Every structure is written in structure tokens, then in C-alpha cells.
Amino acid sequence: MSEIEKIIPIEVLRYRPEQDTEPVLQTFQVPFTDDMSVLQGLQYIKDYLDGSLSFRWSCRMAICGSCGMMVNGIPSLSCKTFLRDYYPVGLRIEALAHFPIERDLVIVMDDFIEKLESIKPYIIPKKPRTLIEGEYLQTPTERDAYEQFSSCINCMLCYAACPQYGLNSKFIGPGIMALLHRYNIDSRDGGKAQRMEMVNAEDGVFDCTAVGYCSKVCPKHVDPGNAVNLNKMESAKDYFLRFVMPKGTGK
Amino acid sequence: MRAVAPNRRRPYVRSMVGWWRKNPYFVEYMIHEGSAFFVAAYALILMVGLLRLTQGEAAWNGWLTALRSPLSIAGHLILLVAMLYHAWTWFTIMPITLPPIFVAGKRLSATAITAGGLAATLLTSVLLLLLVWRLGT
Ligand code: SF4
Ligand code: FES
Numbered sequence: 590m591s592e593i594e595k596i597i598p599i600e601v602l603r604y605r606p607e608q609d610t611e612p613v614l615q616t617f618q619v620p621f622t623d624d625m626s627v628l629q630g631l632q633y634i635k636d637y638l639d640g641s642l643s644f645r646w647s648c649r650m651a652i653c654g655s656c657g658m659m660v661n662g663i664p665s666l667s668c669k670t671f672l673r674d675y676y677p678v679g680l681r682i683e684a685l686a687h688f689p690i691e692r693d694l695v696i697v698m699d700d701f702i703e704k705l706e707s708i709k710p711y712i713i714p715k716k717p718r719t720l721i722e723g724e725y726l727q728t729p730t731e732r733d734a735y736e737q738f739s740s741c742i743n744c745m746l747c748y749a750a751c752p753q754y755g756l757n758s759k760f761i762g763p764g765i766m767a768l769l770h771r772y773n774i775d776s777r778d779g780g781k782a783q784r785m786e787m788v789n790a791e792d793g794v795f796d797c798t799a800v801g802y803c804s805k806v807c808p809k810h811v812d813p814g815n816a817v818n819l820n821k822m823e824s825a826k827d828y829f830l831r832f833v834m835p836k837g838t839g840k
Numbered sequence: 841m842r843a844v845a846p847n848r849r850r851p852y853v854r855s856m857v858g859w860w861r862k863n864p865y866f867v868e869y870m871i872h873e874g875s876a877f878f879v880a881a882y883a884l885i886l887m888v889g890l891l892r893l894t895q896g897e898a899a900w901n902g903w904l905t906a907l908r909s910p911l912s913i914a915g916h917l918i919l920l921v922a923m924l925y926h927a928w929t930w931f932t933i934m935p936i937t938l939p940p941i942f943v944a945g946k947r948l949s950a951t952a953i954t955a956g957g958l959a960a961t962l963l964t965s966v967l968l969l970l971l972v973w974r975l976g977t
Binding site: 607611612663690691697755756798799801805812814818819821 | 848852853933935937
């Protein structure tokens, strides 16, 4: 702790379903040091000011993707955002936008998890190999092709940045598309045809209007907007190829 | 006392009303999407010109005179600004829509793609202008 302790006002959007009919703002005066993250500010509130405050976190180093929230309206990882940048004015913290609020800063993420499962986020081999045949090999170039998209930490900041998802939560959305793409372009994978059904669906990639904010807020430089837009092209190819390819192969 | 504890879950869904006013990024998005109306307006002006051309020389000349009116020139200046802004934002978003491009083994940066697009627009505009100029004189 520094010698002169600084105090910053933190406004938190509270929602306690058993007592609030709708979310309400509550302000806390939090002493802080320059090395404290927004997450640490919330932990201070929970430990010393109001133990009922709920929020998710785990790694506190931008790896687990649990601590996403709106900081002054911008989707952010609270462990990667620092209180000193908001001093002396203060800041407002709300639950991630576009998701239902379960309690305080905790959102309902069932929709995201269901979508994640639906895209089969694992390698589906082109043809099964026996142990004798050895492992699936990959060159560094083949690995580089999907590396960026494999950096996703499922933090959902891109969903909080996507107005199309906010307006219609059936839209598959940026982060899931990035993961789908990550497996589709993996040289060891053969599951593309199955996953293209998700891409081509009514609420697949074409709900995207290229707002592009998803890629701006992504803390891992995944560029999920790029994955969505590349798959618009893939989807169009998929559609036209079925006319020229013999039955069964162009799916 | 009830035998089963009541389910206290009551997820709150926030309204999307006025969503585009909540973030400067979205405000800009709405403005650049809105600038597409100016592009459509210009296409309409050209279509009318084409229509007048099919209606004979007098109609065509009438259209040309209308274009030279001060009101039309002022309108064209506004259209030009809107078109330039539209082009600028179009190329800014372009890197997000393209597959990775490799030049000499290195991935082309977003800035390079945007700059390339703008340069190509500038070049074709100048070439077109020169061509029309020569045809006109
Ligand atoms: S793509 Fe980026 S912003 Fe979206 S969930 Fe993954 S890491 Fe988070
Ligand atoms: S706590 Fe894990 S990403 Fe912030």
C-alpha cells in the first residue's frame, strides 16, 4: 500500500432476484493502489463492504475467461482492467451486456454453452487410425493456419459487443464461430461437413452485419469477426458447390 | 413451510431499446451504414439520367442543365463527402472480411489492407476522371 491511500468510487449494477424487481446501481468507495485491477476492487467490496456482491472470477490473469463485465459500457476482463485508469472520476460496472442477469455481475451463459457443444469443438478425424499408424502429424504452417482462432478463452466479451446477438440471441455469434472455424481449418480435422450445417443455418453467419466491435474487444486477438465473415464465403461456396458436385460429396 | 424450496431464480433480461446510442462505436456504425443512403441516392440520379437519355435529346439536355443548377452542385458536394466517408469506413472494415493474405511469407496487416483499398479507389477515380475529361474535350 502506498502512503497516501487513494479512494475511487465504484458504481455496481446490483440485481438480487429475491429483493430487486430490476437492477439498481449501488456506489462503493474503494481504497486502491495503482497495481489494483477492477476485479481486485470488487474483491475489496466483497471482503470489507458488502459480502453479498456476486461476480465470477478464477485465474485473475486473463486466461480463464470468467471475469468479463461491462466497465463504463465496454466489454472488458475485469482482471485485465485497472482502477488507476478511472481515477478520480470512478467507474461503473455492469454484468456482460446481451446476456440475462442471474445475480449482480453473474450472467446466465447456458445459451453460449449449448452453442459451444453444438459445433463439436474437437477434432473429428478424417478416417480413424489404428495405434500402429501412429499420431496425426501437422507441419508448423498447418498449425499457424488456426492458431489465432484457438486462442479463444470463452470469455463472451465478443457477445456483449455484438448488437445482432443482443437483438436476436439465436444468432450463433462471434466466439463460437471462431472456434468452429478453428476446427474446420485444422489439417487433421474431417468434421467440416457436419459443422457447415450450423454455419448455413437461418441464424448462422448471415445474421452478422459486420459491425466489427467483437474483434475490437477480444482480449486474445482472436478476431472472431473475421471467422464469421470468412464463413459467409464458405457458406456461399457450400451452397453453389452442391449444384456442380455429384450427390453426397458437396454437402 | 413448503416441502420444496421455491426456485428463486429470476434471470433479468435487459432491454435493447436505444442500443446504438449506448456506445460511440455503435453510433459510428449507424452513421456509416446510414451513408449508404447517399450512395443509393447517387445511383438514382444516374438512373434518371439514363432514363432521360432514352427519351431523346431535349430530355437529356434538360437533365444536364438540372445537374448544373446551384442546388444540384451543393447537393453533389454533400454526396461527395458522404461517399468519401462511406468508402473510408468500407475499407476500414475490409480486413475483417478477408482471408489472411501472405506477402513474402508475412501476413499482410489490417492497416496495409485498408491503405491498399483506399489507394486503389484513388487510382481508379483519377483514371476515370482523366478518361472522361479526354472524351469530353
Ligand atoms: S473470441 Fe475473443 S472475445 Fe470472443 S469469447 Fe473468444 S476470447 Fe472472448
Ligand atoms: S479472472 Fe480469469 S480471465 Fe479474469
